[in-house]
Amino acid sequence: MKSGVFRRLLVTYILIMTIIVGLLSVLMSQYLKVYFFNNKQKDLTNTGRQVETQLIRYRRGDLTKEELEKQINVIGRVTNSRIIIVDGHNSGAAIADTGLEDDLETILKRVLDGEKVIKRQQYASELNSYVVVVGIPTGSAESKGAILLFSPVYEVAQALRKVYEVIWITAAIALVVGLILVWITSRRISRPVIELSRMAEQIARGEAVPDVHGMADDEIGQLTRSFNYMKNRLAETDRMRKEFIAGVSHELRTPLSSVRGFIQGILDGVICDDDQEKYLRLAFEETNRLTRLTNDLLDLTKLEAGVIKLNKKEIQLRKLIDDSILTIRRSSGKEGFTSIVTVTPENLSLKADPDRLKQVLINLLSNASRYTPDNGKIEVEAKLYGSEVKILVKDSGIGIPDAELSFIFEKFYRVDKSRDSSAGGSGLGLSIVKNLIELHGGSITARSSAGNGTVFEIILPQ
Incomplete structure (x- = not known):
């Protein structure tokens, strides 16, 4: 090269x-x-x-x-x-x-x-x-x-011979000087290309390489900046891939181990006949958790790959929010919280995919219900600001520590480091929510502090 x-x-x-x-x-x-x-x-x-x-x-x-x-x-x-x-x-x-x-x-x-x-x-x-x-x-x-x-x-x-001598001597001197300058210029132009090629080979071998700096603001410099961007993106992708595999492995290992233990106990006769139904139900719950995790993984993979297409329609926000709260009450079986819905104006509508927006609300409301104690309060507020719609999902739950707040939208991230499955969820819900909101052209942020509840703020174009 x-x-x-x-x-x-x-x-x-x-x-x-x-x-x-x-x-x-x-x-x-x-x-x-x-x-x-x-x-x-x-x-x-x-x-x-x-x-x-x-x-x-x-x-x-x-x-x-x-x-x-x-x-x-x-x-x-x-x-x-x-x-x-x-x-x-x-x-x-x-x-x-x-x-x-x-x-x-x-x-x-x-x-x-x-x-x-x-x-x-x-x-x-x-x-x-x-x-x-x-x-x-x-x-x-x-x-x-x-x-x-x-x-x-x-x-x-x-007279011409003398002039020819001057011309050809000058041409020879110019050629020699030009050759020296050409050699220097060729080295200067080829060096960054050679360096980038060498670094690309190192990346292909899985070696870590530093960023290339000090390039001029020309095509070579643009190539170098593109190379640095590509290298960093590859490193970030590789890091996310490893974290993703580690997260999936952890999430799958726990329920699979539980199911395997229950079935092994029944087959070995360790679990008596009277307790078998109890452990079978536990195994069934773990398989349901595995099913939810698999569905979440498929949704997240499709979102990140950009293969999910929105089916936007004109929807009434009040009805969509009420239906989402009703779904959470039925699925969780938890009736011990107060729900407050405020929509301004009451006939507020926007153009969005109703199924995907309902999926967002159910995820947020499910988290709010899970971490809000009995007799707590969950409040949903929707307002129109110019050409944008702001949706707030508030709860009076246990809140999120400030140090954890910036990580909650990452895959498999839980504030509970023990990853205890009793708390429910796969750690993918908020990552899916963020991707769906951005697919609609909006944004989502969170405000919280430990013991003071959490507020999720969604902004969508109307």
């Missing part, structure tokens, strides 16, 4: 830099070559205009032929060029030079026809080198003439 990511980044950057630097060097070289040749052509053209001026003076009689040749020679030495003048007034004879080569005669004919000719490279055997040729037509239609200027290419070539 390390060599793969680092090598791919390094090779990719090197290829990109080499292509860019090479392309820029070639383009710069070609540009300068064209630039130098164009300047040479402009210089020769300007020289040709100077020669034409002297030729006009010669035609006017201001200069003799010898003076013209002298002027042309001076101009040629100064500009390092060879100059040929063909004067139409002298029947096309060369005034300032003679001996045109065959390949230059074609150029001369084109110039005499009135065409300005520029050739960047033309071999001149007399000079034994390549030259830049500029041909300028002169005279009138009746007496056509031409000025031909030749300048060696080696001057331009020498």
Whole structure:
């Protein structure tokens, strides 16, 4: 992984830099070559205009032929060029030079026809080198003439060679410096990816790894934060899984051990015939407890997996609360508490799943009934606050200590650490309640203190 990511980044950057630097060097070289040749052509053209001026003076009689040749020679030495003048007034004879080569005669004919000719490279055997040729037509239609200027290419070539050396040396230095920077950048980019890969392998092996810190606010940093979040979520899920398994094991072990003991006692004859019905009833109660625990586990699993869908309807809160209290009285057989129901306004309704909301109320009322002594009071209050409905379930029971209050919605959590099944419940009821309320888009909180009763507050969107 390390060599793969680092090598791919390094090779990719090197290829990109080499292509860019090479392309820029070639383009710069070609540009300068064209630039130098164009300047040479402009210089020769300007020289040709100077020669034409002297030729006009010669035609006017201001200069003799010898003076013209002298002027042309001076101009040629100064500009390092060879100059040929063909004067139409002298029947096309060369005034300032003679001996045109065959390949230059074609150029001369084109110039005499009135065409300005520029050739960047033309071999001149007399000079034994390549030259830049500029041909300028002169005279009138009746007496056509031409000025031909030749300048060696080696001057331009020498200048270009020096420029090429500078360009390629600069390119080489830039490439070396770039390679060093690319190596550093590749290491910097690949290091967090390699580190995350190594940590992912450690997590896969079940090892604990710390959070990764100090990343920049870029895509790599975002990847690191996502990795930290995923790692912590996995750790939390694993912790919850272990606690869940431990809780389920504990909850199942006690009733199963009891049922097994009762049946074993009856089979071994330890329990006499008169007591068998009593112990069979106890075994039946334990199997009912196991059934409730299994149903709660299934409900909680479905809720946490998000597979439970709500069937929302318009429901009257007063009727739903009364039905829930009646259900608790019948199922618990406990009539010794006073129930008070207050709904404001009395026809208060909301859109919710009636079965799931009744399940919430029954769970809360069952807890209130279980931990409220005889002749105690259970009060249910529902009010409308703007677009929300607040439901309060209060009891005058034994209450919950402050230190325990923040844990009561966790799975299998009981304030009674002994987990005595005589108190009833599986430790899943409040966790189910919380999930159902949140599935409705609401929230639930609890307020209590030891000996002063408990208040559960539900807020639901109407």
